[in-house]
Amino acid sequence: xxxxxxxxxxxxxxxxxxxxxxxxxxxxxxxxxxxxxxxxxxxxxxxxxxxxxxxxxxxxxxxxxxxxxxxxxxxxxxxxxxxxxxxxxxxxxxxxxxxxxxxxxxxxxxxxxxxxxxxxxxxxxxxxxxxxxxxxxxxxxxxxxxxxxxxxxxxxxxxxxxxxxxxxxxxxxxxxxxxxxxxxxxxxxxxxxxxxxxxxxxxxxxxxxxxxxxxxxxxxxxxxxxxxxxxxxxxxxxxxxxxxxxxxxxxxxxxxxxxxxxxxxxxxxxxxxxxxxxxxxxxxxxxxxxxxxxxxxxxxxxxxxxxxxxxxxxxxxxxxxx
Numbered sequence: 001x002x003x004x005x006x007x008x009x010x011x012x013x014x015x016x017x018x019x020x021x022x023x024x025x026x027x028x029x030x031x032x033x034x035x036x037x038x039x040x041x042x043x044x045x046x047x048x049x050x051x052x053x054x055x056x057x058x059x060x061x062x063x064x065x066x067x068x069x070x071x072x073x074x075x076x077x078x079x080x081x082x083x084x085x086x087x088x089x090x091x092x093x094x095x096x097x098x099x100x101x102x103x104x105x106x107x108x109x110x111x112x113x114x115x116x117x118x119x120x121x122x123x124x125x126x127x128x129x130x131x132x133x134x135x136x137x138x139x140x141x142x143x144x145x146x147x148x149x150x151x152x153x154x155x156x157x158x159x160x161x162x163x164x165x166x167x168x169x170x171x172x173x174x175x176x177x178x179x180x181x182x183x184x185x186x187x188x189x190x191x192x193x194x195x196x197x198x199x200x201x202x203x204x205x206x207x208x209x210x211x212x213x214x215x216x217x218x219x220x221x222x223x224x225x226x227x228x229x230x231x232x233x234x235x236x237x238x239x240x241x242x243x244x245x246x247x248x249x250x251x252x253x254x255x256x257x258x259x260x261x262x263x264x265x266x267x268x269x270x271x272x273x274x275x276x277x278x279x280x281x282x283x284x285x286x287x288x289x290x291x292x293x294x295x296x297x298x299x300x301x302x303x304x305x306x307x308x309x310x311x312x313x314x315x316x317x318x319x320x321x322x
Contacts, residue, residue: 011063011064011065011066011118012038012061012063012064012065012066013065013066013067013068013116014035014038014065014066014067014068015067015068015069016032016067016068016069016070019032019033019034019035019067020032020033020035021033024044026181027044027181027184028046028184028185029044029045029046029047030044030045031043031044031045032044032045034059034061037062038061038062038063038065039059039060039061039062039063039065040059040060040062041057041058041059041060041061042057042058043055043056043057043058044056044057046185046188048185048188048189048192049136049189051132051133051135051136052130052131052132052136052189052192053129053130053131053132054128054129054130054131054174054188054192055128055129055130055131056126056127056128056174056175057125057126057127057128057129058124058125058126059119059124059125060122060123060124060125061119061120061121061122061123062121062122063121064118064119064120064121065118065119065121066116066117066118066119067116067117067119068114068115068116069114069115069116069117070114076109076110076133076134076149077109077110077131077132077133077134078107078108078109078131078132078133078137078149078158079107079108079109079110079129079130079131079132080105080106080107080129080130080132080195080196080199080200081100081105081106081107081108081127081128081129081130082105082127082128082129082163082167082171082195082199083100083101083102083103083104083105083106083125083127083163084102084126084127084128084171084175084279084283085102085124085125085126085279085283086102086123086124086125086126087099087100087101087102087120087123087125088100088117088118088119088120088125088127089117089118090108090115090116090117090118091115091116091118092114092115093114093115096115096156098157100127101160103162103163103230103276104160104161104162104163105159105160105161105162105163105164105167105199106157106159106160107157107158107159107160107199107200107203108156108157108158109149109156109158110156126175126283128171128174128175128195130192130195130196132196137149141200141204149203158203159202159203161202161223161227162226162227162230162272163199164198164199165268165271165272165275166194166195166197166198167195167198167199168275169275170191170192170194170195170198171191171195172275172278172279172282173191174188174191174192175282176282177191214256214259214260218256218260219256219260221246221247221248221253221256222246222253222256222257222259222260222261223260224245224246224247225242225243225245225246225248225253225256225257225265226257226261226268228242228245228246229242229265229268229269229272230268230269230272233269233272233273233276233295233296234294234295234296235296236266236269236296239253239254239265239266242265253265270306270310271310273295273296273297274295274306274307274310274311276294276295277291277292277294277295277303277307277315278307278311278318280294280295281315281318281319282318282321286319287319288300288303288304288315288316288319291303291315291319292304303315304316
């Protein structure tokens with residue numbers, strides 16, 4: 001019997017509890033599939049620890065799709081979502097909206113929440129979600145430091161930033177996990193912990209004071225410049241233009257990038273281009289020349305040289321593996 005799906009306001013709607021779910025014994029995970037009449041894809045759910053879950057979601061809906069969900073937890077939880085491909089939206093009962101964008105890490109927190117996850121027709125998405133509880137945060141960050149985060153009973157965004165370089169690399173390791181089954185969960189746990197360390201760190205920094213000459217305003221300037229640079233990575237502004245738009249000068253912007261991101265503006269841009277190119281080669285059937293153009297290279301030969309130097313493997317090999 002097919003799960004009940006309803007057409008409402010030009011969107012197909014289904015309750016999350018009606019999605020076909022089965023336990024995969026060999027992989028030690030739950031698989032929750034999208035019914036065939038609604039499109040292709042599934043969510044794979046791994047319980048890595050008592051208070052730590054990892055969910056890998058890949059969907060390509062046939063039509064605009066809404067998945068209704070209701071979450072009622074005994075304790076607060078934080079969900080760290082890495083948008084690897086495509087965009088989606090969560091609309092809560094209190095009309096609070098959360099947008100999950102490709103290339104961004106979105107961190108939400110809730111005690112209980114009900115609403116709907118919305119996906120656009122024919123738009124493929126891939127998102128990695130890490131769900132952690134307050135006890136996990138207390139264990140690794142301390143109860144005093146985590147307490148200030150849990151002050152809401154509804155879904156709330158507490159951070160929305162470009163995925164860190166370390167986060168992208170660990171996500172690639174997770175999505176290309178070819179480890180033997182006996183070691184898979186241990187390997188995945190390690191990569192997930194690396195992602196959490198990278199993506200949560202800024203929530204526990206002392207925002208009132210930085211060593212040396214920098215302050216919170218300087219950090220905001222650096223983050224604004226980084227966001228501009230990564231949003232416009234295919235046709236990026238010059239360092240002079242970037243500095244002007246961020247409200248500082250070139251000399252100070254370079255120092256801020258070195259301090260906060262351990263990189264130069266164009267060094268960070270290069271890493272973002274390479275990581276985005278790797279994702280495209282790995283998850284699409286685009287030719288190397290097309291990927292080169294999509295990440296801002298006018299000449300495929302220059303892209304191939306840069307990619308091979310960065311990853312130690314030619315882009316055509318990654319494309320062939322796909």
